[in-house]
Amino acid sequence: MNVQVKEYLTPVQAVQTGAVYEIPVIDLAPFRAGTSGGMESCAAQLRTALEKVGFYLIVNHGVPQATIDRTYEAVRGFFALPEDVKLPLLKNQHNIGYTPMRSLYNRPTSDLNAKRQVTAAAESFFMKADLAPDHPDVLAGKRFRAPNQWPPEPSAPGFRDAMVGYARALEALGKSLLPLYATALDLPVDWFDQAFVDPMYTLRISRYPRQATLGEREQGLPPHTDTSFMTLLPYNRVQGLQVRRTDGRWVDVPAVPGSFVVNSGNMLRRWSNNRCMSTPHQVVNLSPEERYAMPFFLDVNRDWVMDCLPSCKSDDNPFQYEPMTYAEYMAWYTTDYTAPKPLTRLRRIEL
Ligand SMILES: O=C(O)CCC(=O)C(=O)O
Numbered sequence: 108m109n110v111q112v113k114e115y116l117t118p119v120q121a122v123q124t125g126a127v128y129e130i131p132v133i134d135l136a137p138f139r140a141g142t143s144g145g146m147e148s149c150a151a152q153l154r155t156a157l158e159k160v161g162f163y164l165i166v167n168h169g170v171p172q173a174t175i176d177r178t179y180e181a182v183r184g185f186f187a188l189p190e191d192v193k194l195p196l197l198k199n200q201h202n203i204g205y206t207p208m209r210s211l212y213n214r215p216t217s218d219l220n221a222k223r224q225v226t227a228a229a230e231s232f233f234m235k236a237d238l239a240p241d242h243p244d245v246l247a248g249k250r251f252r253a254p255n256q257w258p259p260e261p262s263a264p265g266f267r268d269a270m271v272g273y274a275r276a277l278e279a280l281g282k283s284l285l286p287l288y289a290t291a292l293d294l295p296v297d298w299f300d301q302a303f304v305d306p307m308y309t310l311r312i313s314r315y316p317r318q319a320t321l322g323e324r325e326q327g328l329p330p331h332t333d334t335s336f337m338t339l340l341p342y343n344r345v346q347g348l349q350v351r352r353t354d355g356r357w358v359d360v361p362a363v364p365g366s367f368v369v370n371s372g373n374m375l376r377r378w379s380n381n382r383c384m385s386t387p388h389q390v391v392n393l394s395p396e397e398r399y400a401m402p403f404f405l406d407v408n409r410d411w412v413m414d415c416l417p418s419c420k421s422d423d424n425p426f427q428y429e430p431m432t433y434a435e436y437m438a439w440y441t442t443d444y445t446a447p448k449p450l451t452r453l454r455r456i457e458l
Pocket residue numbers: 311313328333340347348388389390400401402
């Protein structure tokens with residue numbers, strides 16, 4: 108079916124001269140092997156990806172395929188659980204928990220000072236670092252630092268283990284890329300280390316019904332940008348993610364088995380004074396089967412002040428934003444937080 112997508116977002120950035128439309132594939136092997144020049148060549152490719160596209164793929168990233176396969180299985184199992192197990196886990200003010208089909212979400216827009224609400228024709232579950240109830244931040248009641256909301260273990264055996272294991276592997280993957288980010292942005296190689304000592308992260312898992320089962324005006328995930336510093340998404344056997352190029356055309360992300368799709372979000376765009384892009388993307392599941400996805404959003408330490416990256420401002424190009432922490436940004440982003448409404452009366456349409 109032909110899904111019409113209105114161009115409601117303001118242009119990401121003026122199309123730069125020498126715009127790059129291809130989503131690059133960066134082979135991390137030379138960087139990971141520590142070969143001479145490996146870091147520099149990967150960083151140069153990353154710089155183009157960040158400044159001109161906002162999306163790239165990585166291969167030879169080091170996350171075992173078995174970890175990814177096992178997590179996809181666990182995700183599928185979670186969404187097959189009955190509603191009476193999932194609904195008590197409704198997403199809370201920490202952005203942790205379950206959102207049923209057709210929940211409203213705040214989403215950032217291309218205007219970094221704006222956000223809007225969208226409805227997603229998907230169900231999702233969000234988790235963060237698996238903090239114990241007696242973690243000092245939990246005891247202190249810090250927002251976005253709360254225990255995860257798990258289904259009872261007997262209802263979903265192994266689910267928690269799989270999610271926590273995958274999240275830790277992706278935290279390590281994301282952090283391993285930071286020296287490349289620093290080099291790509293003309294900063295000392297260890298520049299980001301302190302900012303990511305105990306980084307915030309969110310793992311979102313989603314189930315997207317087939318587009319053919321949805322209403323005319325619905326789609327899995329409407330166009331949006333991410334809030335994150337970096338989003339990591341493993342290769343999906345079921346296509347559906349589309350990226351808006353700077354010329355306005357929507358393109359499918361390249362299907363490269365074993366890869367991760369990586370994109371930058373609004374926090375990196377903001378921190379880098381618009382040098383890095385945060386590119387709109389959407390999900391439309393036109394395949395004949397359901398689609399499961401597990402994007403991982405990596406961010407800085409909760410209270411790290413993101414003042415302009417020193418290489419991203421000059422006398423002619425002063426910082427355009429207020430320095431902000433993750434906690435402040437997310438508090439603004441979720442100011443009009445309301446608990447998602449359980450849509451139990453709305454029958455799930457399965458054809
Ligand atoms: O499902 C996907 O492939 C990507 C999802 C996404 O863009 C998001 O959750 O922000």
